[in-house]
Amino acid sequence: MEEEARNFINVWLTVLSCVCYCYFISSSLPPGKLRLFSLLPIFSLFAALPLRLSTILPTGITSFFITYKGPLSSSLDSHPDPSKSFFLFILFTCFPIKIRQAQDYHGQPKRVLLLYPCMLYLYVDMILQMPSDEPYLSTSFQDFWGRRWNLTVTNAPQHTVYKPLKSFLEPHLWAAWATAAAVMAAFLVSGLMHELLYYDVTRARPTWEVTGFFVLQGACVVVEVVAKAAVGERWRLSRAVLTPLTVGFMAATAMWLFFPQLIWNGADARAIKECKAFVEGLRPKF
Template identity: 35%
Template sequence: MEENLGELHNLLKVWLSVAISLTYCYTVARFIPKGLPRLLSVLPIVALFFFLPLKLTSVHLGGSSSFFIAWLANFKLLLFAFGKGPLCSDPDISLLRFLTVACLPIKIQQPHNPRPAPKAPHQNGDAGKVHGPSKPPRKGHKSIFNYAAKMVLFAAMLKCYDYREVLPEKVIWFLYGFHIYFLLEIILATVAYVARVLLGLELEPQFNEPYLSTSLQDFWGRRWNIMVTSILRPTVYEPILGLSTRIVGRRLAPLPAVMGTFVVSALMHELIFYYLGRTPPTWEVTWFFLFHGLCLMVEIALKKQLRVTTGPPRAVASLLTVGFVMVTAFWWFLPPMLRFRADERAFEEYAAIAAYAKGVGGKIFNA
């Protein structure tokens, strides 16, 4: 119990430090112009945000906080230094909105323009297009039912772990894969909901049913952790794309931009794994992302070369895509997590939460 209270105390101190630091960034931006001067003013905060997650040790609190602070907030601050990104989308942004958008996985939806008259594919260049934004999922009762179903499935998966001793190892790993997805979606959706209540704004979804992906490009670019994709695009992909366009031409420029994006993602995942395990990196996670980056480059090149506009049936494409992601995760992504006992520590935290809830419930009913 004392250990849990200590972790909560550290969590409070970490996020209080984040709030004070972001308030400083919000204030100095009123006096320091964008560009190098503003970058120099926020670099100490970026360094601090890389250090703060070391104060937390739990899988859930430490893992989510390191993602929010060391990755999202830092990348948004780097964009902010040059007058770009979500923190600069509104010149009159309030301090509360600045703090929320800076460190939480949310992206405010842009107002939609009136729908233009439809054009034929040959008029707008959409024929053979292999990338682009996807339509956000509909909100409302369907979304509520969707999240409720996922929470039920997540609870059922936790119950399945009671039979770990008799289940095959690969079945357990398969459950771990969906465990990570459901947990991330529930955490990010909860954070987005709280931000929606505080800000009174509609927020874009964090996931778009990644198990329905029909290709690696669909999975990584439009369905999996959309917030990370939207941050990596302006900070990594677009600068490399602009540079490589001048070197290799527009046709080949997306390929090094894709690989550069996956390299940065790999390094950030290695950092988060270090926060979670406090062990030297084995670089298996890096191999996972480099391999996917290479495969995605091949996929894009083949689509352009062969002018592919259709693929296998959606069910087949989804099965192949999700299967490929899961198998390669078994090779390189899950093993380092299991070595620093992420699964066992997570179960211990679930048990601690359940015991605390039971104790509070007992006091309420006995009162």
């Protein structure tokens, strides 16, 4: 466990060094191909760093934070201005968070500043974005993936895949085809990122089931959009019907394609065993 802790620290020191490089590149080069090519070595390094760890939870956390989002958004125009804050750049690059835009307060700024400690104490839970928004109440695939499930991470493929690809395709294709292709591409990238995460955790050959799960979900979103456009409001079902259908389909497809790869390779049992060992190791110190 001590050796794993040292490896974990070394990995994140390397990550911090890489983020410093990303900050320099983002400050020096405009968004586009040149910045993307300059960051390609960081992509490869971020993909390999989790392999230096051997336990489930540190590996999963590291892989999730640095390979799902990583420096990809640094190559595009989805970061805060690098010249404003190096600290914000680190947070936005390494962690799936959203930076709130500063608000311009007029009138009595001193009183507002005096209220900040009270606001922080009373409303700290409102400052951080909720990771999910009651996904069990979803009424459609769009509602689930776009507005309720894993909101902090959803922004990554939306800004780095969906929007750029849609903007590129719209001059060449019909708007509906461009949107459908961008949606499928975003879900495909999400599936591949999860496949990499699963490989880091299990160290087993990919079965591509989790990629299939996300491709299936993307296809369902596209079909749903087309169906809504075709029938409009004439055949709109009630929430009491749509919610069980949506949540039931999500649960069924997750049990079919999302979880088996982890269960078959014993990742769940290993994670529980590691948590127990960690707790047992802490007991003599308290």
